[in-house]
Amino acid sequence: MNLVDGRTTITGERRLSWPWQVRLTGAELHRGPTDSSPVDGTVVIPRHRIDFMQVVG
Template structure:
């Protein structure tokens, strides 16, 4: 049986920002997150409405948290 599970991930971008959220079904050229929070250095995380689509060429590192 094929199962798709949502995983909590942290996506570090090349410009120093980080997105935290649940990874949705993504394509090889993009990562889709839902329930995301945007974190910048020295600031509190800000909730992002809707889905976030991040192109792979903007991603530095992806970490699966849970």
């Protein structure tokens, strides 16, 4: 998913989601084409911070 700041992308496995937030596990944070880092634990992202989300099943 791309966040509204236009520079940050987060990939991972979607877990529990509610209308106001999305939770990801096994996430990786991307801040450019070559800059990425793994994220430990569960990432909780408020829906109002998400610009675009693609779910692949």
